[in-house]
Amino acid sequence: MARRLAPQVFAVDRKPRVVEWGVGGGANAVAFAPLASEFIAVDIVQASLDEARRQVSAACSTPFRSCLVDINDPESVMTTVQGRFDLFLCFYVFELLPSEDYGLRLLKIAFDLLEPGGVALVQIKYATKDPLTRSRGLDYRRNLASMTTYPIDEFWLHAVRIGFSPLAIALVPENRLDRRYAYFALERPRDFERDARGE
Numbered sequence: 001m002a003r004r005l006a007p008q009v010f011a012v013d014r015k016p017r018v019v020e021w022g023v024g025g026g027a028n029a030v031a032f033a034p035l036a037s038e039f040i041a042v043d044i045v046q047a048s049l050d051e052a053r054r055q056v057s058a059a060c061s062t063p064f065r066s067c068l069v070d071i072n073d074p075e076s077v078m079t080t081v082q083g084r085f086d087l088f089l090c091f092y093v094f095e096l097l098p099s100e101d102y103g104l105r106l107l108k109i110a111f112d113l114l115e116p117g118g119v120a121l122v123q124i125k126y127a128t129k130d131p132l133t134r135s136r137g138l139d140y141r142r143n144l145a146s147m148t149t150y151p152i153d154e155f156w157l158h159a160v161r162i163g164f165s166p167l168a169i170a171l172v173p174e175n176r177l178d179r180r181y182a183y184f185a186l187e188r189p190r191d192f193e194r195d196a197r198g199e
Contacts, residue, residue, distance in 0.1 A: 001170055001183060002032075002121055003182050003186035004168075004170070004197060005167065005168045005170060005183065006087070006119040006121060006167065006168075006185045006187075007135065008117075008119070009086055009087050009118075010035065013087075014037065015035060015037040016035070016036055016037065016039055016085075016086035016087045017036065017037055017038050017040075017083070017084075017085045017086050017087070017115075018032055018033070018035075018036040018038070018039050018040070018085060018086065018087045018088075018089065019039075019040040019041075019042060019081065019085045019087070019088055019089070019113060020039070020040070020041055020042065020088075020089040020090070020091075021042045021043075021088065021089070021090040021093060021106065021109075021110070022042070022043060022044075022082040022090055022091070022092070022093035022116070023041035023042060023043050023048060023049065023066075024043065024048050024052065024092075025049075025052060026051060026052030026053075026054075026055035026056055027050055027184050028040045028065040028089060028091055029041060029052050029056050030054065030056055030058075030060075031053050031166075032087075032089060033059060033060050033062045033064065034054045034059060034060040034062060035132060036062050036077060036087075037063075038062065038063045038064075038065070039062050039063070039064050039065075039099070040055060040064075040065045040067060040081055040085070041053070041056075041064065041065070041067065042067045042069050042077060042081075043066075043067075043068065043069070043071075044069055044071045045068075046069070046079070046122045049066040049067075049068060050066075052053075052064075052066070053066060062141065064167075065081075065183045067080050067081055074102075074105060074109060075086055075105070075109060075180070076108060076165050077109060077113075077115070078109070084113060084114055084115040084118065085113050085114055085115060085118055085175065086114075086115055086117075086118045086119070087118065087119055087120075087121070088110045088113055088114055088118065088119070088120040088121070088122075089121050090110065090120070090121070090122045090123065091121075091122075091123045092123060092124065093106075093112045093152065094106070094123065094124045094125070094148055094150075095124065095125035095147060095148055095149065096147055097147060097148045099148060100133070100135055100148055102148070103124075103150070103159055104162070106191045107120075107122070107158065107162055108162050110122065110186075111162050111163055111164060111186075111188055111189070114120060114188040115188070116188055116189065116190040116191070117187065117188065117189075118158070118187070118188050119167070119185055119186065119187050119188075120184075120185075120186040120187075120188075121183065121185055121186075122183070122184045122186065123181060123182065123183045124149070124150050124151045124155055124181075124182050124184070125148075125149045125178070125180050125181060125182075125185075126149060126151065126155070126171075126178060126180045126181070126182045127148060127149040127150060127151050127180075128151075128180070129186075132178060133149055135147065135148045135149050135150075136147060141171050141189055149180070152169065152171075155182070155184065156169070156184070158159065159179070159184065159186050160163070163188065163189070164186040164187065164188065164189075165186070165188075165189045166184060166185070166187075167185040168184075169182055169184055169185075170182070170183040171183075
């Protein structure tokens with residue numbers, strides 16, 4: 001899916017520099033790290049980072065760095081990791097976040113971490129006209145996998161307001177894990193800095 005949504009990231013001669021937000025135990029990292037020149041794992045749990053390191057080390061020799069981020073200050077990652085990235089990954093995280101606004105903070109962080117021309121691959125759980133699909137916002141333990149949802153069009157527009165140029169969406173209405181998954185490919189435009197200066 002990643003190759004289909006963002007072929008330009010994988011078509012270049014050099015390997016991309018990759019950061020994954022919410023790496024967990026490394027299930028996605030072991031697939032992406034072998035394709036990367038460097039893989040940076042971000043999570044709020046040190047044990048998850050340690051397990052992801054073990055899994056990636058067993059899968060490939062790609063340099064692996066980890067970043068433990070404060071859940072109350074996700075923007076602090078900007079002072080912890082160095083440089084910008086070609087690919088930002090975030091899967092099965094947004095639906096667990098405490099609020100829609102918090103998710104938009106992460107989307108802004110993704111934008112700031114990317115090189116011009118870099119791509120964010122972000123998965124959300126989407127809301128429909130059914131009120132039961134909207135963000136729950138409370139009772140975290142019971143509603144863990146549905147805490148935060150977004151209508152597809154609203155998430156797209158939020159990304160545009162941040163500065164992204166959306167490239168594609170892949171919808172997975174249902175699979176063996178759950179329902180209502182949307183995968184967004186969002187590019188940081190190459191000419192964003194020039195436009196931001198009014199040139």
